[in-house]
Amino acid sequence: MKLLPLAMGLSCVASVTLAETTVQSCDREVTFDGVPQAAISNDVNLTEMMLVLGLADKMVGYTGISGWKTLDEEMRAGVEELPELSAKYPTKEVLIGADADFFFAGWNYGMKVGGEVTPETLAPFGIDVYELTESCIHISEKGKASMDDMYNDILNLGTIFDVKDKAEALVDGYKAELAEFTGSLETADEPLRVFVYDSGEDTPFTAGLYAMPTALIEAAGGTNIMNDFEKSWGTVTWEAVVERNPEVVVIVNYGNVTAEEKRAFMMNNPAFADLDAVKNDRFVTLEYVEATPGPRNINAVKKLADGFWSN
Template sequence: MIRTTLFLLLGLFASTSAFAQATQYPLTIQSCNRQVTFNKAPTHALSHDINMTQMMLALGLRQRMVGYSGVSGWKAVTPELRKELEGLPELASKYPSVETLLNANVDFFFAGWDYGMRVGGDLTPQTLAPLDIPVYELTESCAFVMKRPAASLDDTYNDLRNLGRIFDVQDRAEQLIGQMQQRIAVVQQQLPAQRPRVFLYDSGEDRAMTSGRLGMPQALIDAAGGRNVLDDIEASWTRVNWESVVERNPEVIVIVDYGEISAAQKQAFLEQHPALQSVAAIRNKRFVVIPYVGATPSLENVEAIEAIAAGLHDT
């Protein structure tokens, strides 16, 4: 993974696209159901969560960041990404406060709904607007505040393009998008017609934390040639009863690796759960593990798709 991440950062693909036009400020960007105007490129940016922080770093924006938040408190960072974060301060291990942003003189906050912000919470675009702190919302997370179609890889591309425009690094953004698209195209050229039934397991014992059609795992499973067994649920990250999993009988289970409980422990829990013994994926021990950063909108979506495709089709 570190080789791939460095590959993206250095932009070594020879087939990267033409130069984009430089940003003209003031610039107005669509963010969920809002429009946000930037009079200049931010210089004291704060990103929340590892996936959004990774996007900022890959775009070469470290020098325009005061730090990041919401990473160490969830144990969601891989060793490779930890190395990339060296020297960049974490301003809050879980959720930053309004005071955190003010004390750091933040002039741009990149976060999402259920990724650092909660509807009706203290830290939202509405609470930060009077403080002149513009917020750009993670596109996939917009499902929490507006009606949207199913999640797709275009959500990740949209965020990269918008960040490229906001910070006037459009060439780098298009380069990263082109690299992702090339690798995903290679995966999809090799997919068989059969689409195995897939259940994504994030966490939870009494009920399962998983993803409906509005969460990024929907797009990953689709791109890898599978079918999310919860693709009829109009929800992003959500909880379901185990009975629903049994009824839909997934052939493969994708486990999200992060937090205090390891992926191996999650798999053992599923294998030993009395209610799941009839599920095909449990009987045949078909599991795929992806990291949190790959399960959420990020550059690591490529690695996640490659891993899921290999697990679904034994490639």
């Protein structure tokens, strides 16, 4: 009988030890005393990471999806039980008002450097923040975008929410599927020159060295013509695009301007008439949720490869 309190005490100590965990988030170490119970994710791709890990029951809502018109049928089914708390970037008041204890967001994915919603501004209210790995370039040094950025986020979420086995199984599956696909992919001796057209007519908004499309394009046998643009997403000049003469244009589909409208703009503009991509009408469309880090990245590589090499 005397052993029972001791055993119970040891059990309690063990449970506390197991409940506390630390992960790296950009340039910070974040320690969690327990599994978050009132999580909020921002943006469609980050929300899908939560859903693919089966974490809907740990969430009180999501933000930043409908305002960008990125919600498709698959995603709509996944979040039907959860409220959208803000159509675009949430305010601090929105997160506090939802009694959130965790915010999964990124820099320019729900947070802005120097903005009102940051890890520092949310900490006093008991809201821990985990930052999307791809977005860390906005506040710290990192290597160019790679599939490991997405894998890292899945694994860290698995650690934070105590579903490590599920996270590891997902990542192992993604890696195996990608390796099998790329191993059998027939490409040319030289990678295809690819331009990512996100938006903009006067000046194009595109993916640079640190944005996920660079990794997706490389996995599919191409090279991002803006891979010396040392940003994640940003604005370049049309002159630079013309000078580098892409063989394929990858259009990111979201927002008020459709992918077909973006294609028509390039096809009908005399300034682009000599581009190989325009002359041969070689355009591939990725949905926003495919072009940003998340569970659909493997299928995005397959879609790109089909567009690159099936013609």
